[in-house]
Amino acid sequence: MVRLKFKKENEGLFIMDTTLDKEVKVIIDYIVKVQNGRLKIERLCYEIGELGKHGISLPPNMQGLTEEQVVELKLKDEWQAKCIPSGGVTQRKDDIGRRSGQAPMENMQTVLNDTVEEAKQKVSKKHFExxxxxxxxxxxxxxxxLKGAVTIVYPMGLPPHDPIQAEFDDNEDLAGTQMAKEVLDLNNLSLWYCGKEMTPTEKPLSHFMGKNEKTTVIIKLTKKGxxxxxxxxxxxxQEQKLMMAHAYRRQEELKKLAENEDTDYLGSAWADPSSLKQQLHGVSNIKWR
Structure with a gap:
C-alpha cells in the first residue's frame, strides 16, 4: 500500500492510501471527488452557521434591501411562513441583508453548530500534517x-434559493466567486511526481514510481499547461525555524565575545600576581563569613 500526499501550490490538501496498479486517471478522478467534496463541506459549514444565526435565505430580489425598500417595492417572502424551524424562532437581524432574521431557538442553534464542528474535524487540513x-x-x-442536522432543525425543508439547499442538490452557483477558483476541474488537472508530469494517464502508478508499495510520496497538482x-x-x-533560532543564538554569542575587552583575563585566579605569596603563607582561598 503506497501513501500519496497531495499538495497544491505548497498547500497540503489530503492523504490517500492506494496500490501502484491503479491508473493515474483513476487517481485524478478520486482527487477531484474528495477535494471538491471537502470544499463543498467548507461552504456548507459556513452557510449552516449563518442559518443558525439569521434563519433562511431571502429571495434573490429581496437580498440587500432595507425594510423601507421592501415595503416600497411591495415585496414579500412567502417562504418564511413555510420554512419554520422546530421550536419556533428568535429575531436576529442580518446586517448584510442576505437572510430573513428569523433564527432558530438556542437549542436548535446548538444542534447546527455542533454538527458543523464535527464535519470540519472529519475533513480538516490538520489531517495532512x-x-x-x-x-x-x-x-x-x-x-x-450536515443534511440530517438541517432536516432536524427545519423539518419542512429550506427554500430552493437557499445556498444550503442548492449545495445539497448540487445546483450551487459559484460563478464570479473566489470559491470557484478553488474547485478542481477533472479535465484540466495534471499530477506531478519528482518534477515529472504523470502522463499518459492510462499508465499505472508503478510506471512512474516503481514497484515499492511501502512508501510515501508527494504528488503536486497543477492545471494543464x-x-x-x-x-x-x-x-x-519546523526545521527551518529551529535552524534560524540556532543561528540567532550563535550570532548573539559572537556579539558578546566581540564586545569583551582583552584584559578580562586579569580577573582570573591564575593571573593574580600575589597568588604565589598567598600560597606560601597558606592564606589562599580564604572565605569570610
Whole structure:
C-alpha cells in the first residue's frame, strides 16, 4: 500500500492510501471527488452557521434591501411562513441583508453548530500534517450528518434559493466567486511526481514510481499547461525555524565575545600576581563569613 500526499501550490490538501496498479486517471478522478467534496463541506459549514444565526435565505430580489425598500417595492417572502424551524424562532437581524432574521431557538442553534464542528474535524487540513488519511467515505459521511442536522432543525425543508439547499442538490452557483477558483476541474488537472508530469494517464502508478508499495510520496497538482510546480524545500517549516533560532543564538554569542575587552583575563585566579605569596603563607582561598 503506497501513501500519496497531495499538495497544491505548497498547500497540503489530503492523504490517500492506494496500490501502484491503479491508473493515474483513476487517481485524478478520486482527487477531484474528495477535494471538491471537502470544499463543498467548507461552504456548507459556513452557510449552516449563518442559518443558525439569521434563519433562511431571502429571495434573490429581496437580498440587500432595507425594510423601507421592501415595503416600497411591495415585496414579500412567502417562504418564511413555510420554512419554520422546530421550536419556533428568535429575531436576529442580518446586517448584510442576505437572510430573513428569523433564527432558530438556542437549542436548535446548538444542534447546527455542533454538527458543523464535527464535519470540519472529519475533513480538516490538520489531517495532512498529522499524516491521517481522508477518504471519499469521510466526505459522504460529513454531507449526510450536515443534511440530517438541517432536516432536524427545519423539518419542512429550506427554500430552493437557499445556498444550503442548492449545495445539497448540487445546483450551487459559484460563478464570479473566489470559491470557484478553488474547485478542481477533472479535465484540466495534471499530477506531478519528482518534477515529472504523470502522463499518459492510462499508465499505472508503478510506471512512474516503481514497484515499492511501502512508501510515501508527494504528488503536486497543477492545471494543464502551467508547467512544473516548485520542488519541495530541503527542510520543512519546523526545521527551518529551529535552524534560524540556532543561528540567532550563535550570532548573539559572537556579539558578546566581540564586545569583551582583552584584559578580562586579569580577573582570573591564575593571573593574580600575589597568588604565589598567598600560597606560601597558606592564606589562599580564604572565605569570610
Amino acid at each position: 498529522n499524516n491521517k488519511v481522508v477518504t471519499n467515505e469521510d466526505v459522504k459521511d460529513c454531507l449526510a450528518i 502551467h508547467g512544473c510546480p516548485a520542488r519541495e524545500p530541503v527542510v520543512n517549516e
